[in-house]
Amino acid sequence: MYVKDRMVTQPVCIGPQTKISEALNLMSDFHRLPVTDPEGHLLGLVTAGMIEDSTQSKSTSLSIYELNYLLHKMSVEEIMIKDVCTIDKDALLEEAAVSMRSHGIGCLPVVDKENKVIGIITQNDIFDALIDLLGYYVKGGRYVINVAEDKPGILADVASVFRDQGANISNLAVYNTSRGVEVVVVANSDSCREALEAAGYNVTGVLSR
Numbered sequence: 001m002y003v004k005d006r007m008v009t010q011p012v013c014i015g016p017q018t019k020i021s022e023a024l025n026l027m028s029d030f031h032r033l034p035v036t037d038p039e040g041h042l043l044g045l046v047t048a049g050m051i052e053d054s055t056q057s058k059s060t061s062l063s064i065y066e067l068n069y070l071l072h073k074m075s076v077e078e079i080m081i082k083d084v085c086t087i088d089k090d091a092l093l094e095e096a097a098v099s100m101r102s103h104g105i106g107c108l109p110v111v112d113k114e115n116k117v118i119g120i121i122t123q124n125d126i127f128d129a130l131i132d133l134l135g136y137y138v139k140g141g142r143y144v145i146n147v148a149e150d151k152p153g154i155l156a157d158v159a160s161v162f163r164d165q166g167a168n169i170s171n172l173a174v175y176n177t178s179r180g181v182e183v184v185v186v187a188n189s190d191s192c193r194e195a196l197e198a199a200g201y202n203v204t205g206v207l208s209r
Helices: 020-026 048-059 062-072 093-103 124-131 154-164 192-197
Strands: 032-036 042-047 107-111 117-122 141-147 169-177 179-188 204-208
Touching: 020 032, 020 048, 032 117, 042 048, 042 107, 062 169, 093 124, 141 192, 154 169, 154 179, 154 192, 192 204
Parallel strands: none
Antiparallel strands: 032 042, 107 117, 141 179, 141 204, 169 179
């Protein structure tokens, strides 16, 4: 899966001279705003956390009226991050996840070769992709199978059990855990447990939807 499959296209962007008060109004819906020039080139990024940090540092010495005045006078250019981590739309989704994790950030603007913003991808987008990849909301059965011996062809053997039951597999994942190898299979049938156990597999859980 690629970044382009999950990114928000045509994200709301603001200019560097946008007042912080205006940015705050937009952040009732968007918590992160790319800052661009009139042609759409990325200049920086402003987040709700940056605004909060900026105002908290001044709130002890200013009255509420002075603080509101300041928010209407200050532009996002004064507080935005200028050295922004970005990603290409054709990067793998896991590359975006690793980049966010290693930099301790919650989003990545997606830019083209001219550094124009064409999208944005956030932690929530990756969470949603993970949920979809694992088939959590797919109707049918979600089987967790503990594999005693990991060997070539094991997935084909597991899949053959579902095939013989006339069940279609929609999602599949393999985990290496302290309990051994676990195979998670999502199929359009929740009545394959007996067949799996008859084939010698240890089914540790079945979730029906």
